[in-house]
Structure formats: C-alpha cells, structure tokens
Amino acid sequence: MTGTGVGPELLRLDNVEAGYGQQTVLHDVSFHIHEDQFTGIVGPSGAGKTTLLRVLLGTLAPSAGTVYQRPDLRIAYVPQLETVNWNFPVTVMECVLMSKTRGRRLPWASRQEKAQVLDVLGRLGIGGLAQRHIRELSGGQQQRMFLARALLRDPQLLLMDEPTSGVDVSTRHDVLHLLADLHEEGVAIVLTTHDLNGMAAHLPHLVCVNHRIVADGSPNEVITPAVLEQTFGARMEVLEHLGMRVVVDEAPVSYVPGMSD
Amino acid sequence: MDTLLEPLGYAFFQKGLLVACLSGALLGFIGVYIVLRGMSYIGHGLSHSIFGGFAAAQLFASQFYVLGAGLWGILSALAITTVVKRSRVGADAAIGVITLASFALGVALFAKFGTTGPSFDNALFGSILGISSTQIYGLIAVTVLTAAFVFLQYRALLFSTFDPDVAIVSGVRVGRIEALLMVILSLAILATLTVVGVTLVAAMLVIPAVIARMLTDSFGRMLTYSTIVGMICGVAGMYLSYYAGVPSGTMIVLVGATLFVIVLAFTGGRGLKRSAGLDSHSEDLLAEPAA
Numbered sequence: 001m002t003g004t005g006v007g008p009e010l011l012r013l014d015n016v017e018a019g020y021g022q023q024t025v026l027h028d029v030s031f032h033i034h035e036d037q038f039t040g041i042v043g044p045s046g047a048g049k050t051t052l053l054r055v056l057l058g059t060l061a062p063s064a065g066t067v068y069q070r071p072d073l074r075i076a077y078v079p080q081l082e083t084v085n086w087n088f089p090v091t092v093m094e095c096v097l098m099s100k101t102r103g104r105r106l107p108w109a110s111r112q113e114k115a116q117v118l119d120v121l122g123r124l125g126i127g128g129l130a131q132r133h134i135r136e137l138s139g140g141q142q143q144r145m146f147l148a149r150a151l152l153r154d155p156q157l158l159l160m161d162e163p164t165s166g167v168d169v170s171t172r173h174d175v176l177h178l179l180a181d182l183h184e185e186g187v188a189i190v191l192t193t194h195d196l197n198g199m200a201a202h203l204p205h206l207v208c209v210n211h212r213i214v215a216d217g218s219p220n221e222v223i224t225p226a227v228l229e230q231t232f233g234a235r236m237e238v239l240e241h242l243g244m245r246v247v248v249d250e251a252p253v254s255y256v257p258g259m260s261d
Numbered sequence: 262m263d264t265l266l267e268p269l270g271y272a273f274f275q276k277g278l279l280v281a282c283l284s285g286a287l288l289g290f291i292g293v294y295i296v297l298r299g300m301s302y303i304g305h306g307l308s309h310s311i312f313g314g315f316a317a318a319q320l321f322a323s324q325f326y327v328l329g330a331g332l333w334g335i336l337s338a339l340a341i342t343t344v345v346k347r348s349r350v351g352a353d354a355a356i357g358v359i360t361l362a363s364f365a366l367g368v369a370l371f372a373k374f375g376t377t378g379p380s381f382d383n384a385l386f387g388s389i390l391g392i393s394s395t396q397i398y399g400l401i402a403v404t405v406l407t408a409a410f411v412f413l414q415y416r417a418l419l420f421s422t423f424d425p426d427v428a429i430v431s432g433v434r435v436g437r438i439e440a441l442l443m444v445i446l447s448l449a450i451l452a453t454l455t456v457v458g459v460t461l462v463a464a465m466l467v468i469p470a471v472i473a474r475m476l477t478d479s480f481g482r483m484l485t486y487s488t489i490v491g492m493i494c495g496v497a498g499m500y501l502s503y504y505a506g507v508p509s510g511t512m513i514v515l516v517g518a519t520l521f522v523i524v525l526a527f528t529g530g531r532g533l534k535r536s537a538g539l540d541s542h543s544e545d546l547l548a549e550p551a552a
Contacts, residue, residue, distance in 0.1 A: 077430045089480045098420040107415035133478040
C-alpha cells in the first residue's frame with residue numbers, strides 16, 4: 001500500500017496556528033496532502049488532532065499561517081461515531097441522501113438518486129439496510145453508512161475522525177480494508193487515530209501531533225520510543241512482529257498484579 | 262353532532278377555528294426543527310421577547326405594532342445567535358437574558374402606558390375573540406412562507422439539523438439556514454400569538470413534535486405527524502375552549518399535553534431521549550446497537 005504523498009497537491013497548511021478563543025491548540029503546523037496520500041494523524045486525546053482536521057476541512061479558520069486548497073477540491077468528511085445523535089429520526093437512506101444537497105431542490109429523492117444510494121450501499125455491503133433507522137445498525141454498519149454518504153459526493157479527499165474508535169477488532173479490520181480499497185481507487189485519505197497498533201501501524205504514512213507536528217513519515221520512521229514519548233508524553237516500548245511495529249506500554253511493574261515486590 | 266356544529270354558527274368561532282387549525286399546523290411543523298435542534302427553550306424565549314416588542318412598538322408606531330413586534334422578535338433571535346457565537350455565553354443563558362429582559366420591558370411598558378393592541382391577558386394567554394381578517398391573512402402568509410422555505414431548503418435544513426459540521430463541509434450554508442430559520446420562527450410566533458398566547462406558544466412548538474417523534478423514526482413522517490397533531494390540538498382546543506369558557510391557548514395546550522401522555526403510555530417514550538434534549542450521549546455510547 002503506497003500513500004506517502006508524492007502526487008499533485010490537494011491541500012497545504014503553512015505555519016498554521018489554530019485554537020478556540022484565547023487558547024491556541026496547534027502551533028506552527030505545516031502539512032501537505034497529495035492525491036495519492038493515505039495518512040493517519042496520531043496523537044493523544046487533546047493533542048489537537050480534531051482541531052487539525054477542522055482546519056483541513058475549513059470549518060475552523062487558523063489564527064495565523066495560511067491554508068491552500070486546490071480549487072474545486074471535493075472533500076468528504078466522516079465524523080466520529082461517538083458524536084452522532086443516533087436517536088435522530090432518519091433512516092439509512094435519508095441519512096446517505098443528505099449529501100445530495102446540490103442540484104435537485106425537491107424534498108423527496110428521485111429514482112436516480114435512490115438508485116445511486118442503493119448502489120453505493122451495496123458496494124459497501126449494507127445494501128439491504130436502506131430503510132432501517134440509523135440506530136439499528138452495528139458499529140461497522142454505521143461507519144459504512146457514513147462512508148456511503150461521503151462517497152456519494154465522489155470525493156477526491158476523504159477526511160475521517162477516529163474511524164475505528166469504539167468498534168470491535170473485526171469491524172476495525174473491515175474498515176481498514178475498505179479504506180485501503182478506496183485509496184486504491186484513487187481517493188486520498190487522511191484520518192485521525194490514537195490507536196497505534198490497531199490502526200496507525202497499518203497505514204503507509206503517519207503524522208504524530210502533540211499541539212505541533214512531532215514527526216512525519218512511514219510507521220517504521222515514526223513509531224519509535226523517542227517519537228512516541230514526545231507525542232504521548234509516556235515511555236513506550238516498540239517491538240517488531242512480522243515486519244510491523246508493535247507498541248507496548250512501559251507500565252510500572254507495581255501496576256501489574258503479582259509483579260510487585 | 263350538534264356539539265360540533267353549534268359553535269360554527271358564530272363568525273368569531275369560524276375565524277378562531279381556522280386560525281387555531283393553521284396555528285397548530287404551523288407551530289407543529291416548524292417545531293420539528295426546533296425540537297430536533299435541542300432549541301425548545303428558544304420558542305419560550307422568543308414568545309416572551311415578542312411580547313416586549315408588542316408593548317414597545319405600540320409606543321413608537323401604534324399603527325404598525327405587529328410589524329414592530331415581529332422586527333423585535335427577529336432582532337432578539339439574531340442577537341441570541343450573535344452572543345452565542347461571539348462570546349462564551351451558552352445558548353440557554355443568552356436566550357434567558359435577552360428574551361426575559363425584553364419580556365420585563367414589555368410588562369413595564371404595558372403597566373405604564375397601556376395598550377392599543379391586544380390586552381395584557383389576551384397577549385399572554387390567547388383569545389379567539391376579535392380576530393381580524395388582517396391577522397388571518399398574516400397567518401396564512403406566514404404559513405405559506407414557512408412551507409415554501411422548508412420545501413425549498415428541505416435537504417439543507419435536514420442536513421444542518423442532523424450534522425452541521427459535515428453539512429458545512431458538504432457546501433451547505435449552515436449559518437444562513439440557521440438565521441433564516443430564526444426569522445421564520447419569529448414570524449410564526451408573532452402570527453400565532455393572538456390565538457395561543459405568549460406563554461403557551463412554546464408548548465405548541467414542542468408538544469406536537471415530541472408526540473410525532475414517539476410515533477416514527479422517519480424524519481419525513483415526523484414532519485407530517487407533527488403538523489397533523491398540531492392541527493388536532495388547535496381544533497379540539499378551540500371546541501373545549503368554547504364550551505369551558507377558558508382562554509383558547511390553555512385548552513389547546515392541555516389537549517396537546519393529554520395526547521402526549523396517551524402516546525407516551527403506548528410507546529414508552531421511544532425516540533424521545535436525545536431528540537427532546539433529555540439525554541446526554543453517554544448512554545448511547547454504552548449501548549451496543551443491534552447488529
């Protein structure tokens with residue numbers, strides 16, 4: 001899986017500072033996204049991952065620095081499942097159709113639009129769930145539904161906030177494979193994650209963030225004890241397993257039952 | 262049958278019934294967006310604010326007090342939106358301060374200078390007596406305007422209600438949609454005040470939508486059900502108001518509250534939690550959705 005970003009540039013941040021009110025969350029961030037990119041933004045909670053994503057999306061204006069976006073760039077965004085109001089009264093069909101806000105003004109969907117939705121749902125393996133209420137889906141199905149909504153915009157760049165947060169191992173694998181397929185089809189992907197072993201280690205390119213960019217490169221380049229300590233503020237051990245980096249917490253011995261003296 | 266037909270022999274009741282039916286439908290319709298956005302309190306606040314507008318507008322332009330009150334309501338709504346966006350004040354606090362200050366001003370002006378428009382009691386609790394043709398035309402115009410706005414902006418409204426951040430990224434002008442919704446809400450409150458009254462408008466914005474939410478999981482059907490429930494409340498409330506000899510607004514709301522209890526008993530409050538702002542998301546996180 002390639003995806004380190006050597007194709008034409010889609011989006012660029014130069015020396016960006018951003019935050020909320022008087023509080024600056026991101027300092028001096030420079031970041032490029034290219035057409036063939038598949039990048040994970042890694043960092044602990046509160047490190048500014050979502051803030052960085054919001055700057056990339058254009059929903060948060062930087063307080064300093066510049067953001068360049070290629071004209072007519074089609075961006076789609078998949079939110080964190082935890083932030084969604086699952087009791088909102090919409091079916092899967094209604095939810096996916098939300099991305100069709102341009103062009104047709106009528107409230108009801110045309111036959112062509114319905115066919116498009118069913119097609120993309122089918123591609124993602126949830127074709128039979130169109131009339132279900134969104135809360136009746138499993139975590140993986142909910143993620144696929146939002147991917148379907150994003151894909152209906154035919155995006156060149158897909159941004160995702162913690163796509164595997166709160167889902168089980170099997171769902172995490174499914175989501176990863178799905179994203180790899182989308183990337184193969186030519187969609188640039190940038191996602192945030194704090195899951196080092198389950199998600200980040202499987203991605204071709206990582207950016208470690210802790211209010212500023214700590215490191216940037218392939219997993220083998222950035223998953224190192226020194227970078228992780230700078231990023232997460234905790235000492236971690238890095239092991240090699242089947243050619244992949246595996247991160248192990250260096251918990252104090254006294255925390256492990258039966259190991260304390 | 263005579264019970265239904267007898268009041269219709271009076272012209273004031275015919276007008277009142279028409280206005281109550283339209284008011285119920287209008288508030289029920291727009292209430293869906295208000296409830297799903299967790300803004301139930303703003304209906305309460307804006308109706309109080311517009312009451313202040315009634316009193317103030319009569320002092321400066323007695324011929325156009327309705328217009329003045331409407332403008333007052335719109336400015337209050339936009340002031341709330343601005344305060345929330347540009348300061349650390351929460352929406353509930355901003356609504357409380359701005360609209361209750363406006364209400365207090367209205368009470369003071371009523372007490373000091375009296376009124377040339379609706380009486381203090383009628384403005385507060387609604388009355389079907391003396392509804393003018395102008396008020397009926399105004400209500401019809403606002404209903405048509407609201408229906409047209411929702412029809413033309415249905416998708417953008419739904420998207421920005423469900424997920425405003427993603428809607429912005431998808432090209433929806435969420436700020437503009439929200440401002441327009443506030444203007445429409447202010448006009449709807451203004452147009453229905455004469456029937457339901459200031460203190461009860463908020464109830465008619467919320468109750469039909471909450472009942473509808475318990476009955477369906479589809480947004481489109483919720484809009485339809487809420488409108489129908491609002492109409493039923495308006496019609497039944499008018500008849501009960503006529504026979505009981507109490508203000509129309511109180512009976513309309515009591516019918517709504519009774520329907521709410523009945524539907525709650527049959528459905529167990531399905532769908533209410535987050536939508537009605539009664540729940541944090543933490544429970545949703547803990548619950549594993551069915552496969």
